[in-house]
Amino acid sequence: MALSFVVVGLAGTRMRRLEWGGWVAVAFSAAAMVVGVLIGIGEMVNPGTYTDVRYTWLHLAPAPGAFPNGFSLVVGTLVDPISALMLIVVTVVGFLVMLYSIGYMHQDRGLPRYYAELSLFLAAMSGLVLADNLLEFFVFWELVGVCSYFLIGFYYEKPSAASAAKEAFIVTRVGDIMFLLGIFLFFYNYATVGPVGSGGWAANGFLFTNGNAPYLGAALGTGNQTLLTVAGIMILGGAAGKSAQFPLHVWLPDAMEGPTTVSALIHAATMVAAGVYLLAVTSLFLGFTSTDQLAIVAIGGFTAFFAATMAVVHPDIKRVIAYSTISQLGYMVMAVGAGFAMVGLFHLFTHAFFKALLFLAAGSVIHAVGTQDLFKMGGLKKTMRLTAAAFAIGGLALAGIPPFAGFWSKDDILSAVYSQLGTHPDYWPFFLLAFVAVFLTAYYIFRAWFLAFSGDHPRDPTLPHAHEGPWVMRVPLVVLSALAVGAGLLIFVPGFQSLLLSGNGAAGIPPMYGTTDLLLSSASVALGAGGIALAWVLWGNGRVFVLSESSAAQPVRRLLLDRYYFKVGYDWVGAKGVYTVARAADFFDRFVIDGTVHGFERAFAYGSDRLRRIQSGVVSDYAAYVVAGLIALFVLLLIVAPYLVAKIGGG
Amino acid sequence: MSIEELAFLALAVVALVTAVAALLVRELVHTILWIGVFFVDLSAIYFLLEAPFLGVLQLGVYAGAVTVLLLFGIMVTRKRIFSREAATGIGAVPFALAAVTFIFAVAAVGELPQTSQPVRAYDPTLLSENLFGTNGPWLLLLGLIMMAAVAGSIYLVREGRE
Amino acid sequence: MTDLPIVGFVGLSTALLAVGLFGILTRRNFILILIAIEIAMNATILNFVYFGAFSGGAGGLSGQAIAVVLIGFAATEVAVGLAIVLALNRLKGTINVAQATDLKL
Numbered sequence: 001m002a003l004s005f006v007v008v009g010l011a012g013t014r015m016r017r018l019e020w021g022g023w024v025a026v027a028f029s030a031a032a033m034v035v036g037v038l039i040g041i042g043e044m045v046n047p048g049t050y051t052d053v054r055y056t057w058l059h060l061a062p063a064p065g066a067f068p069n070g071f072s073l074v075v076g077t078l079v080d081p082i083s084a085l086m087l088i089v090v091t092v093v094g095f096l097v098m099l100y101s102i103g104y105m106h107q108d109r110g111l112p113r114y115y116a117e118l119s120l121f122l123a124a125m126s127g128l129v130l131a132d133n134l135l136e137f138f139v140f141w142e143l144v145g146v147c148s149y150f151l152i153g154f155y156y157e158k159p160s161a162a163s164a165a166k167e168a169f170i171v172t173r174v175g176d177i178m179f180l181l182g183i184f185l186f187f188y189n190y191a192t193v194g195p196v197g198s199g200g201w202a203a204n205g206f207l208f209t210n211g212n213a214p215y216l217g218a219a220l221g222t223g224n225q226t227l228l229t230v231a232g233i234m235i236l237g238g239a240a241g242k243s244a245q246f247p248l249h250v251w252l253p254d255a256m257e258g259p260t261t262v263s264a265l266i267h268a269a270t271m272v273a274a275g276v277y278l279l280a281v282t283s284l285f286l287g288f289t290s291t292d293q294l295a296i297v298a299i300g301g302f303t304a305f306f307a308a309t310m311a312v313v314h315p316d317i318k319r320v321i322a323y324s325t326i327s328q329l330g331y332m333v334m335a336v337g338a339g340f341a342m343v344g345l346f347h348l349f350t351h352a353f354f355k356a357l358l359f360l361a362a363g364s365v366i367h368a369v370g371t372q373d374l375f376k377m378g379g380l381k382k383t384m385r386l387t388a389a390a391f392a393i394g395g396l397a398l399a400g401i402p403p404f405a406g407f408w409s410k411d412d413i414l415s416a417v418y419s420q421l422g423t424h425p426d427y428w429p430f431f432l433l434a435f436v437a438v439f440l441t442a443y444y445i446f447r448a449w450f451l452a453f454s455g456d457h458p459r460d461p462t463l464p465h466a467h468e469g470p471w472v473m474r475v476p477l478v479v480l481s482a483l484a485v486g487a488g489l490l491i492f493v494p495g496f497q498s499l500l501l502s503g504n505g506a507a508g509i510p511p512m513y514g515t516t517d518l519l520l521s522s523a524s525v526a527l528g529a530g531g532i533a534l535a536w537v538l539w540g541n542g543r544v545f546v547l548s549e550s551s552a553a554q555p556v557r558r559l560l561l562d563r564y565y566f567k568v569g570y571d572w573v574g575a576k577g578v579y580t581v582a583r584a585a586d587f588f589d590r591f592v593i594d595g596t597v598h599g600f601e602r603a604f605a606y607g608s609d610r611l612r613r614i615q616s617g618v619v620s621d622y623a624a625y626v627v628a629g630l631i632a633l634f635v636l637l638l639i640v641a642p643y644l645v646a647k648i649g650g651g
Numbered sequence: 652m653s654i655e656e657l658a659f660l661a662l663a664v665v666a667l668v669t670a671v672a673a674l675l676v677r678e679l680v681h682t683i684l685w686i687g688v689f690f691v692d693l694s695a696i697y698f699l700l701e702a703p704f705l706g707v708l709q710l711g712v713y714a715g716a717v718t719v720l721l722l723f724g725i726m727v728t729r730k731r732i733f734s735r736e737a738a739t740g741i742g743a744v745p746f747a748l749a750a751v752t753f754i755f756a757v758a759a760v761g762e763l764p765q766t767s768q769p770v771r772a773y774d775p776t777l778l779s780e781n782l783f784g785t786n787g788p789w790l791l792l793l794g795l796i797m798m799a800a801v802a803g804s805i806y807l808v809r810e811g812r813e
Numbered sequence: 814m815t816d817l818p819i820v821g822f823v824g825l826s827t828a829l830l831a832v833g834l835f836g837i838l839t840r841r842n843f844i845l846i847l848i849a850i851e852i853a854m855n856a857t858i859l860n861f862v863y864f865g866a867f868s869g870g871a872g873g874l875s876g877q878a879i880a881v882v883l884i885g886f887a888a889t890e891v892a893v894g895l896a897i898v899l900a901l902n903r904l905k906g907t908i909n910v911a912q913a914t915d916l917k918l
């Protein structure tokens with residue numbers, strides 16, 4: 001019953017092609033939001049219920065070997081704690097961004113396309129979240145990727161935008177291939193596993209759940225360990241692509257070429273979260289080995305630190321936030337790796353809100369002053385009070401200052417990883433990296449705030465006079481600010497708590513209120529405050545901290561600005577490697593394949609030319625042919641036939 | 652050898668000689684002459700084989716009508732007939748084909764019973780009985796074909812053709 | 814009457830057939846080709862006749878009867894052939910078959 005609503009809400013956000021499509025899209029996304037929230041509340045009320053509505057649309061016959069019981073393809077929706085959580089995020093943020101877009105995108109061309117693509121994206125993301133089996137999940141995953149390509153490249157006439165879109169798609173493609181490989185490996189490993197008498201996972205369509213438990217049940221994590229580990233790494237690869245973790249992180253900063261609203265939706269709250277969701281789903285329903293987990297923690301922790309370092313020096317406001325996203329995703333990934341999927345998802349939940357808030361606030365600024373360069377801005381808090389406040393709230397949440405949302409979730413992650421340090425000492429370096437990143441996080445976001453908002457006047461005198469945006473832009477800011485504050489506090493709501501608890505199965509939650517954790521929390525808060533303070537020192541009150549040319553830190557700065565030369569490296573690999581392969585393929589195609597075709601052609605022409613000389617037109621010749629044929633016939637009848645008869649009869 | 656065998660041998664030789672000659676001489680009218688002799692020779696063979704009716708028929712139809720027909724044909728296409736186009740060089744392939752055919756047939760001949768068989772006496776009543784009885788259908792068919800041939804030939808040679 | 818060697822007859826008709834074949838395949842004058850066809854046909858008729866003569870019973874007379882029919886056929890065919898010659902002559906002005914190559918590819 002609730003599920004039919006889901007379907008409707010989902011379907012409602014399909015492509016729209018109308019002039020005033022903006023409001024239609026908003027209406028539908030509002031409906032979807034209502035549905036999403038309702039479902040979420042439903043889950044909270046009945047914690048731990050998994051509702052699955054499915055339809056088998058293809059069942060293939062058993063194939064001995066890999067799929068002894070056949071192979072099914074299923075489409076269905078699954079509502080369980082994690083999907084409910086994600087759904088709330090997707091629909092709420094989706095709605096707010098839609099609303100905001102009405103104001104932000106007011107002058108842009110191609111609006112119907114924008115709203116259509118945005119709606120499609122929401123639909124795809126909802127589908128992803130609600131997928132009840134691995135294949136359906138992958139289908140929507142791909143769909144989401146395609147939509148992001150569209151949206152990033154929305155300003156397709158800008159070459160940088162077009163290439164950014166391609167970059168995004170190609171890099172995530174690499175991840176997608178790994179994902180697919182991982183899927184295959186999982187198929188292979190678990191093909192016959194499943195509840196007794198069901199015929200196995202493959203025969204039932206690779207479902208995630210069976211009743212209220214993972215479909216694979218007790219068999220989770222069993223089977224060929226090497227296979228599983230590799231599969232897990234592949235899944236990690238896919239997630240890394242979508243969530244822009246190292247080393248597939250390069251596309252996200254460039255993806256800022258798209259409209260800011262797109263960045264808010266896709267790169268703060270939803271699509272990039274798909275990677276984390278994938279990891280959560282895999283960890284809960286498919287199984288990671290401990291090697292996998294180490295890898296995940298490593299990548300997550302490293303990325304958290306790595307991205308933060310780059311955010312520290314960047315002059316573009318959107319890109320600072322983009323790096324921040326990568327960094328925060330690293331935290332989430334790390335949490336899932338440590339075995340606490342729900343904690344990671346909780347951070348995803350809060351992060352979605354405050355990151356979207358930051359993006360939309362930045363969008364408000366960009367909309368007002370027309371530039372994204374922080375060094376041109378300044379003193380905006382005087383003219384854009386709401387935005388300034390919103391940004392500040394987002395920043396505080398990001399930095400992990402209580403009572404803002406980020407504090408609760410980020411701290412949970414740190415506690416979770418910390419609790420595993422005893423049994424997994426190899427987590428230490430990554431934990432430390434993540435810990436230090438807290439400092440950096442606070443620093444860079446407030447550097448941005450100070451640069452943009454503090455001081456008396458803009459650094460660049462040519463900037464237009466700033467003012468707040470229309471109400472459609474302000475409302476989402478306000479709502480998100482509230483969420484950024486309150487979302488974290490939800491953890492104290494019993495329903496929410498049980499939601500988180502149930503989603504993790506028997507894995508438990510990290511102890512939150514023990515002494516060790518209070519120490520940890522205080523430490524991280526201190527770090528955060530320190531970061532803010534440093535930012536104030538360097539950038540507050542209109543000050544600009546300029547690193548002198550001779551300073552030893554300059555090369556470091558340049559390194560960071562150039563993003564560790566990653567882009568250059570990838571470009572080189574792409575250009576040399578791919579181009580060489582392409583040229584080889586072209587040569588092969590032209591020479592071998594076309595050569596074969598031409599060869600056939602010539603052979604035919606030659607043959608037919610020779611052959612046509614039979615038709616000389618001279619009757620005598622034809623008569624000769626007749627006689628020849630007759631003779632052949634005689635030979636056949638009188639010699640060959642009896643010979644054959646003797647052979648067959650006698651033999 | 653008996654006298655029949657001797658006679659047959661002589662007739663056979665004549666038949667072959669005239670046939671080859673007909674094909675190889677230069678002048679077209681000469682071939683008609685040779686062909687005429689050939690037909691008569693065949694007729695003699697028929698008589699030898701106790702088929703006098705057939706022999707007479709051969710004389711009348713072939714030696715008579717066909718020869719005249721051929722002559723007419725030559726007359727009408729007069730302009731070119733005395734040219735040297737009568738023969739072409741002996742092509743290797745056709746000659747080989749003919750030779751092969753001959754050899755084949757000879758080989759086939761080798762499978763025939765070597766002994767001689769008696770020749771039956773002739774009775775015209777029986778022949779006509781057979782002709783119109785057992786082989787009646789063939790006769791009818793012949794009639795039809797002749798009709799068609801006449802019609803076709805007239806059509807072929809009508810004046811309107813250009 | 815008396816025995817006559819079969820071999821000889823078959824040999825004769827075969828030889829005549831070969832001659833006729835030779836003529837068909839090598840001659841360029843259409844009338845000559847017709848004559849060659851006649852030679853070949855006569856060879857077959859001859860075949861029929863003495864097989865008829867050499868076999869007893871019902872087959873015997875059939876041979877002659879068929880031979881009669883065949884003579885009719887042959888004559889007919891000559892007539893039609895001549896009609897073709899006339900038509901060809903009118904069309905091409907020649908009876909040289911090597912020049913009637915309209916069907917050449």
